[in-house]
């Protein structure tokens with residue numbers, strides 16, 4: 001799988017008249033599924049953090065009101081820029097809310113694997129909302145922006161701010177939460193190259209409520225936190241168990257868990273050096289996994 005560092009794209013210059021946003025990868029440090037709701041969604045309790053690594057979205061004004069999206073980057077070829085792309089959906093939803101607006105020429109550099117539990121599509125949609133409210137000079141009340149975000153997907157509201165937060169409901173109840181020691185902590189992301197459907201993984205959940213999430217500190221998050229979708233994801237993609245085992249075997253890994261509905265798993269380390277050694281060992285395994293070294297983004 002292709003490997004690109006965050007710095008490679010962040011450093012690219014932006015042309016005059018062009019705005020840029022990073023669509024930071026979302027990581028569920030813990031994800032407790034508390035039940036299935038009458039509307040078909042699941043009630044969640046999850047500690048979200050974001051990585052410094054992300055997709056890159058640029059945009060410039062188009063006078064004719066059209067939205068055009070071009071894709072590039074290592075995972076760009078897996079998606080097209082048509083009406084189903086969450087960036088285009090976000091742009092159209094914002095235009096509809098504003099009752100008309102200029103258009104935009106957008107370019108998405110897809111660094112994050114698709115359908116991988118790190119919310120790439122959700123982060124892209126949120127980045128599009130951030131970018132276009134700036135490009136179109138249309139400041140929005142946070143509640144209005146969050147309503148549009150939720151209409152695009154459960155993870156999108158949390159991706160707007162991209163800060164550490166406790167997320168409840170189907171994803172719309174947000175509470176900023178700083179966990180001491182987490183900021184800038186090295187985090188290694190590993191995806192085995194199997195796309196998992198979020199709906200399918202929720203459908204495989206065993207419907208057992210294993211209790212609430214408390215994450216007052218890192219130790220509690222490590223000892224009491226869970227990802228209740230891990231077993232379901234492993235049933236759909238047994239390789240997830242191999243990824244968790246490989247990360248667990250790396251010296252210095254403090255917390256090893258799957259993110260979201262998978263298949264990406266992560267390991268937290270105390271030092272960059274431990275993370276670099278783990279990444280080197282995993283890449284030397286020649287199994288074609290996507291291995292990305294990054295850090296937890298500050299609030």
Ligand SMILES: C[C@](O)(CO)[C@H](O)COP(=O)(O)OP(=O)(O)OC[C@H]1O[C@@H](n2ccc(N)nc2=O)[C@H](O)[C@@H]1O
Pocket residue numbers: 028031040041042043044046117119122152153154155156169170171198199200202260261
């Ligand atoms: C698993 C998580 O990534 C954890 O952060 C999210 O809950 C998923 O968020 P998302 O990808 O934005 O999901 P959506 O696009 O809203 O929903 C996709 C599908 O996932 C299932 N889904 C999603 C969120 C939720 N709280 N309960 C669900 O059951 C539903 O079947 C839904 O049709």
Ligand SMILES: Nc1ncnc2c1ncn2[C@@H]1O[C@H](COP(=O)(O)OP(=O)(O)OP(=O)(O)O)[C@@H](O)[C@H]1O
Pocket residue numbers: 079084085086087113114115116117118119120121122123124155196198259260261262
């Ligand atoms: N810009 C986009 N980037 C990624 N996926 C997109 C995009 N637009 C539409 N999609 C579609 O959205 C689906 C979910 O993609 P995404 O990468 O957000 O999933 P995920 O990482 O599993 O999310 P989550 O962590 O929320 O479960 C994919 O099947 C993909 O086809």
